[in-house]
Amino acid sequence: MTDSRFMNDFRRRGRTWLIAIALMAPAIASAELEIAGFGTLGGAVSDQDLDYLGNISQDGTLNQDSVIGFQLDGRFTPAWSLTIQAKAAPSDHRENGWDPKLTWAFVSWRPTNDLLLRVGKLRVPLMFYSANSDVGITYPFARLPVEVYSVFPVTDVVGAAFSWSWLSGESDWTLEGYGGHTHTDWRFYLRDGIPPLSSAGPLYVGVDADMAGLVLTLRRRENAFAVGLHLVEASANSGPFPSDYPYVSIAPGVGYYQTLPNLPGPGIPTVDILKVDVLTLSLQIALPKDLKLIGEYAHRRMENATIGIETHAAYLGLLRTIDKWTPYVYVAGIRSDDDLLDLYESMNGTRVPDSVPFASLINASQRLGADQLLPYDQTTVALGTSYQVTPSSTLKAEWAHTRSGVASSFMDAPTDEDSGDRAVNVFSLSYNLTF
Template sequence: MKNGYLFLLALCQACTAGAAEWTWSGFGTLGYAQSNQPYKYQRFIDDQGTFTRDSILGTQLDLKISPQWGATVQARLAPAEDHDTSWDATLSWAFVSWRPEDDWLVRVGKLRLPLMLNTENRDVGATYEFARLPVEVYSIAPTTDVIGLSISKTWMTGRFDWTLEAYTGEMETSVRYYGRERRLDSATHGSFFIDMDVRSTGLVLTARDIDNVFRVGVHEVDAQNKSGALHADLPFRSIAPGIGYYDVINTRLVDNVIIPVQTLGASVILPGDVKLTSEYARMRVSSASEGLSRWGAYLALSRQFGNWTPYVYYARMKSPDGVLEKYKAINGNRVPALPPPYSAAAINQSQKLAADILNPYDQWTGAMGTSFRLTPTSVLKAEWSHTESGVVSSFIDAPRGSDSANRHINVFSLSYSFTF
């Protein structure tokens, strides 16, 4: 990864020293969010309010070396993906592009994947109406960035421009867990992160005209734990008749996990200039974190009135029923007082951790909001959303001694996004 960044830096220095054309731009969002609950939702949001969840600052340099060759570097400052209290400066994009023909594009370097309709521009809040992209869909993929290769072909057939893009690459990423009673590596409760090496390969077809866009994609992710093997399951160990526990330590191990991901999206203009946007994503995980297997979808309606664009949406995310039943069995498993060498208190605490490692989701969100276009490059947004969890939601950091089931969370969001 570092070698790739050094290569791009050297390329940029060579280009700026020569006759290459370059343009510089920037973007950012200052976002505030506050809920009506004392516990954290989506890592940062609670009743104390936070600027951390939605705020971001970025800059981009585009180089045109020749009609066929170019390069793009985009850097951003945002909350760290592997820590809940720090910010990181990272490169979102850092690639070289080559157009052998007008309808072919080859990119090599760090790329953002063409997953959902707004994945590639998700950091640029001024490019979409929502105060926050629906987390039920936009959080599904294990990673949205890779260092690798992308090849795309574009052609026109009557009304639509079609683009078929194939990509492959790898990336380091982190998966967040929250231990209500204890963490995997500590007796204290709180969040912990497992670092992963991820390779992603996919094929995405997009059709668009002036007003409408459609996208479908199939992806395959190969994930490996950087610290060693992955837990394949959470086996039940019997201690006595009718008494036992789910083992979070001594489990079957695997070197990697293959995760298929499917995505589908559309944004169309209906009669009356109403815009309908709907997206769906699904992935399947076969490991101890099988709760990450889930589908997510949302349906949104919006309409522009001058500088105002009010919108409403409904979003849903759910793990398979079998996983939710397994979560309930683990989360509700308790053993009575036991003779040595067993400790009922330690075993019961470990059951909460085992349930948390399963990491399942079952929630829906309804939201209504509006954006107001202050200038062509800046927008003010306000949104109220209501989220309800069913059996469990791993977006919720439930207080000690409780769980995330049947929670009701109202969130008010206000943000200012700009580009320059």
């Protein structure tokens, strides 16, 4: 999405929300109001000259983890309340700059102990820390494991959500459901350009999606277990998604994948709406000696396309609280479907002889198409600690060692190079607070 298109869209959405808030102003003015805020000043540097996660390189950056936000909670009656949250953070649809964003704006109704209903723009229950991922003080890691927390590129919908709780002895059960519409921007990194069709570098594709899901959570003393199922139907602002790249055989042992519509071939099959479902599993177990085990798993499955974002992702972490320190270690991994990784390797290595007409275009289109598959094959081991400076502020430090296998769409490989078989060390330091 270009900057001008984004700004027009931002202005249109912003006007809508401002009108809604203005209409509610009398009610807001009569409510009991609380204003709170949060912020993270986070720096990260790696030992590689390529960009990892779009921002982190050996040049160092403050743009990966830094954020500042404010939240207004208003209570109209004991049962009715309003929550508005806004933040400023590095842009998620362009490479540079910070963008303001209305994160939440919803009305809550809690008529009984068991039922909570919310309507508006709200953050939905995905992984354990998805809803509070912007508030660094609320989770132990310096950065949430990107392998798992990238499975859902968006965490906010405009819609409705319910939460139904029931208590049974020491156990608290909660069933949460939601449905709504959202917009996000998927980032692709094209190693090579095909002038004038495309340039090398980041490419953002706007995606509109309808999401719905259910999450069942059990909390018992210090332990928690959750299982969720989420359904997504997505459409790209740029047009239909390719659902496959057909192979075009020119001669025995010579051929290419048709990744551009203007290349000779049977045509690229497409789907207007990509259907994705995601299964999530989360657990948190309190162990002796103030140890805590945290693990989460997400399986993202494509229903109607051969190529795309089908992945398995998981992490397992061990933490220990020692007075104000919480040292931790975690292992995380993400891997695309084997068929996708095989296709990626095949496309990435496909070359036609120079004697073939339009050979340079065909060869460049193979790597272009491979990049657009969004392959993931990556593992990370991280060692870090948080230190509670005050009850409302923490310092965090982390060293993370990441290795890619076949390829990793988190690594922006230089032109003519690959993102596979690489290792990146990232050192992160952040100060997190609420106020």
